[in-house]
Amino acid sequence: MTGINDTHLIRHAVVGDTTFVLLGTAHVSPESVADVRREIDAGTYDALAIELCDTRYNAMTDPKALEKLDLFEILRQGKAGMVMASLALGAYQQRLAQQFDIRPGAELEAAATGAKRLGLPLWLIDREIGTTLKRVYRNVPWWQRYSIFTGLISSLLSRTEVSSEDIERLKQGDMLESTFSEFAAGSASLYTPLIDERDQFMAARLLEAQQTAENGPPKRVLAVVGAGHLEGLERSLSEGLAEPAATRAELERIPKPARWPKLLPWIVVAIILVGFGIGFSRGTDLGLQLVLDWVLINGALCAFGVALARAHPVTVIGSFFAAPLTSLNPTVGAGMVAGGIELAMRRPRVADFRELREAVADWRGWWRNRVARTLLVFLFASIGSAAGTYLAGFRIFGQLV
Structure with missing residues (x-):
């Protein structure tokens, strides 16, 4: 291929x-789309590979996914957090599309279309996005996870436009890395x-x-991949x-979590129950x-979080009474109960699912879209x-001391 410039490079x-x-x-x-089409038409290939996993490919090719x-x-x-993380990443990419009239990943779609047109095998070589996110979470020391979590929340609610520096980083790097760099730039553990792992995975x-x-x-x-x-x-x-x-x-394996985070909720419950026993x-x-203090404080903060998500009044009331009980039973989360009540009171419409990606690109869309709002109810109830x-x-x- 000729005319190599800063929008693409080619290696063998x-x-x-x-080969x-x-x-x-x-x-x-946009030039990358033309580059991909030109290379497919100019070269004699027996197969095409693209930097997508099954989940991302299906999302790209199936509008009703x-x-x-x-x-x-x-x-x-317990997958609500993972879904919200995926939506947050998608929201960043959607803001790119709206702000710069650029559809991220269009060159991968062009490659897939070219493979179908020429009757060539299409290989999806990237690791599943869910696996990557889980390995990111497990690879980061527990004391750094708070910054990722708060950064993710700020990304969900961000009103700011994507900077020109972010665009330049995307031109030189990877979509996931650039998306995470909004709140975790320069982290070796990320x-x-x-x-690095995805390079090895795609090679494998x-x-x-x-x-x-x-x-x-x-x-x-x-093989069409990010630069x-x-x-x-x-x-x-x-x-x-x-x-x-x-x-x-090995790169698909999810590392086992440490045991103490699972034990901590039970330890807290035991301490609270001991406190009740001492009090009586x-x-x-x-x-x-x-x-009474336990019920009022726990219930009020959970209900306050749910109210911030603009949940149905029945959900707010239900969360108030559920939180003091679920907090004494780590197997059932307040977020799950609140989200379930919200689903029962405001069942999402087909349009809410269809418009979900576009809705979450704007911070206000998280409250307007019923699917996104249910996830917010889950999150804010859990935090509260x-x-x-x-x-x-x-x-x-x-009061006991």
Whole structure:
């Protein structure tokens, strides 16, 4: 290909009888779309690979994918936080599209369309977005997770426009890395799962696909990836992976969480119950006062959080009574109960699912869209109940000391 400029680069890696042509693109550059189309038409390729996972590919090709979400199951299975994180990342990309009239990832869609037009196999080589987010979370030390969480919340509610510096970073790097850099720039613990691991994962997927190709190893494969992955992907392919399948499996594994975070809620419950016991042993009036403090503080803060999400009045009332009970049972969260009540009172319409991505691009859309608002109810109820648990706990033991 000729005319290489700052919007794309091209590298070659030869593995066995296969030449991998790595086309690095800028996810927010219209020129990258033309570059991809030109390379597909000019080259003789046996397969095309793109930097997408199944989930992101389906979201790109199936406009109705979000309509198939089962919100209640998401809440019940504790996946609401992951869905909100994915929506926050999508909101950043949607703001790019609206502000600069650029559709992020259009060059990947052009590559997929080109593969279909020419009848070529299309390989989806990126790691699942959910797996990447979980490994990011587990890779970051627990004391740094607060900054990511607060940064994510600020990203959800951001009114600011995307800066020109962010655009330049996107032209040179990776969409996920640039999105996270809004609130976690320069973090080595983020770089490993976001970039380095994905370089290795994509190399492993390419080698696996090469080895298992139906008609034998292809002669030439075009891989369209973000420019930020070129160097690492080329290095991984050139150095080789002894067991691509084993490498992929290891990079898909979710590290086991530490045990103490799971034990902490039960320890807190035990301490609170001990406090109640001590209070009643000193007198019925004191014991009842401690229980009343627990109910009022825990319930009020949870209800306040739910009210901030502009939940239905029944949800606010239900959250007030549910929080003091769920806080004493770590297996059931106040957020799940509040979200379930909100779903029952304001069932999302088909249009809410269809318009979800566009709605969350603007901070006000989180309150207007019923799907997004249900997720906010879950989040704010969880935060309010957690705050109420600790504040009420300090209040109780303050009266016992």
